[in-house]
Amino acid sequence: MRTKKYPKDSLAESSEIVLPNDTNTYGNLMGGRLMYMMDVVGAIAAQRHCNRAVVTASVDNVSFKNSPALGDVITLEAKVTRAFNSSMEIYIKVVSEKPSKGTVTETNTAFFTFVAIDMAGNPITVPELIPETDQEKELYEGALRRRQLRLILAGRMSPDDATELKALFDKKLRKA
DSSP states (O other), X not given: OOOEEOHHHHOEEEEEEOOGGGBOTTSBBOHHHHHHHHHHHHHHHHHHHHSSEEEEEXXXXXXXXXXXXXXXXXXXXXXXXXXXXXXXXXXXXXXXEETTTTEEXXXXXXXXXXXXXXXXXXXXXXXEEOOOSHHHHHHHHHXXXXXXXXXXXXXXXXXXXXXXXXXXXXXXXHHO
């Protein structure tokens, strides 16, 4: 039986200091290292939602707004934005703090998709997600469009079948 959970049930946070081994030749955090950390915190959020093992299914457009530098403290926050049958979309936000200045800057955001699996590696049903806050509701509503776009780009859905995306473009065309 499919149970219900809330985004706060899946919240996962992690903080780390950017060390010399984490940086490129310009003294900034390497993108691959950040993506590794994002994958880990995202997996923790997904596991908290479904209480099962998960695998990464996709990573959407990781936005690099500002580069965390050597010595910065980065904090990653992840939570489930929507649960489908066996997959879950996770929103991950990264902020960078300069301890010497006391400033905090959002540096990165991304959507990751994880699939819950059983001991044999087969996808299994995950609990339904019930958004509570306005931001959670907004992320929840947009998740179906993002999912349809992912499936189209992966060749697993025809653009003609993407009803949510088509409705979005129809609205924009009517306004123009």
